[in-house]
Amino acid sequence: MKRILTIVGARPQFIKAAAISHTIRDLHRSELEEDLLHTGQHYDDAMSGNFFRELDLPQARYNLGVGSASHGAQTAAMLKGVEEVMLSEHYDGVLVYGDTNSTLAGALAAAKLGIPVYHVEAGLRSFNRAMPEEVNRVLTDHLSHRLFAPTETAVENLRHEGFADRVVLSGDVMLDNLLHYSQIATIDKSLPERYILATIHRDFNTDNQDRLKSILAGLCDAAERLGCKVLFPIHPRTRHRLDSMTDKPSMEHFRTIEPLSYLGTLAALRGCSLVATDSGGLQKEAYFSGRSCLVLRPETEWSEIVTAGAAVLADADRSRIADEACRLWNKRPKEPSEFGDGHAAEHIVDEILRSI
Numbered sequence: 001m002k003r004i005l006t007i008v009g010a011r012p013q014f015i016k017a018a019a020i021s022h023t024i025r026d027l028h029r030s031e032l033e034e035d036l037l038h039t040g041q042h043y044d045d046a047m048s049g050n051f052f053r054e055l056d057l058p059q060a061r062y063n064l065g066v067g068s069a070s071h072g073a074q075t076a077a078m079l080k081g082v083e084e085v086m087l088s089e090h091y092d093g094v095l096v097y098g099d100t101n102s103t104l105a106g107a108l109a110a111a112k113l114g115i116p117v118y119h120v121e122a123g124l125r126s127f128n129r130a131m132p133e134e135v136n137r138v139l140t141d142h143l144s145h146r147l148f149a150p151t152e153t154a155v156e157n158l159r160h161e162g163f164a165d166r167v168v169l170s171g172d173v174m175l176d177n178l179l180h181y182s183q184i185a186t187i188d189k190s191l192p193e194r195y196i197l198a199t200i201h202r203d204f205n206t207d208n209q210d211r212l213k214s215i216l217a218g219l220c221d222a223a224e225r226l227g228c229k230v231l232f233p234i235h236p237r238t239r240h241r242l243d244s245m246t247d248k249p250s251m252e253h254f255r256t257i258e259p260l261s262y263l264g265t266l267a268a269l270r271g272c273s274l275v276a277t278d279s280g281g282l283q284k285e286a287y288f289s290g291r292s293c294l295v296l297r298p299e300t301e302w303s304e305i306v307t308a309g310a311a312v313l314a315d316a317d318r319s320r321i322a323d324e325a326c327r328l329w330n331k332r333p334k335e336p337s338e339f340g341d342g343h344a345a346e347h348i349v350d351e352i353l354r355s356i
Helices: 011-027 045-054 071-088 101-112 132-143 152-160 173-181 209-226 236-244 262-271 280-288 303-307 318-328 344-355
Strands: 002-008 032-038 093-097 117-120 146-149 167-169 195-199 229-233 254-257 274-277 293-295 311-313
Touching: 002 011, 002 071, 002 101, 011 032, 011 045, 011 093, 011 173, 011 280, 011 344, 032 344, 045 262, 071 101, 093 101, 101 117, 101 132, 117 132, 117 344, 146 152, 146 344, 152 167, 167 344, 173 262, 173 280, 173 344, 195 209, 195 262, 209 229, 209 236, 209 254, 209 318, 229 262, 262 280, 274 280, 274 318, 280 293, 280 303, 280 311, 293 318, 303 311
Parallel strands: 002 032, 002 093, 093 117, 117 146, 146 167, 195 229, 195 274, 229 254, 274 293, 293 311
Antiparallel strands: none
């Protein structure tokens, strides 16, 4: 029996970890034992607890309760706590996801202790080193024993950086989850009849008042022109920034709600006619759900979606947001083929068992 420590800390990681955890539990229970460590990066119930319940994730054996802090302080606290756990138990491998501070802390602690690191969603590049997520994902790839790339583009990025011998083209576990959970996500009949689903949480948008106001104004203009609402599940950071503004932007066409659960997000995607987001995960979920997307950033690590014509880089440009929203309204992209066969979790666990 091999033992692996899975490290999660933020909403997207809970979703990705569900696919792997279910595969271990359902298909490899006698071969692989998984412990879950929750860093506490996302800690309130709307951003953490309800995801564990809804996705039937195993209870975290360890919860560091790190909470919010600056990037350096948060990563340092995680690194200390993760290392203590790894020193107290024997693990044959450490599994990390994506590009958060939890990802980097887990990978760095494991690498320094000589424990193999398995990185799910490896090889993504926005080529913007000003993004903390870009720094985290690049460093984690350099530290990893196996690099599970979701797309051919990610594979090519890793080959270009000299990691060809560690790369596995696995497909995307987010597609696995969407195919499974979309069958049970029911549309909330209280949602507007016509709406843009919008989320904003990246610090370069929330912490820059000019950018945040321009994005909100562009979405408001689009809603007015389209005769629709903007459904706005509001991230705690974004709410705090809006509450602290003295010159508040108009939210006339917005319906602001609490953060959605995973099933709630899938249901909202099915009911919307367009997505606007700075989230990498929601860009993909929109594509998998057959919805076009305005990317509220100047670049994206998911270039495949832009190439497919399913997403547009609108950044924080008010007029571009409104114009592109009207152009993409109700436009359905083609069926995605770039993200694997819907069995990424099985491919990943099989490779871990071969190499551990």
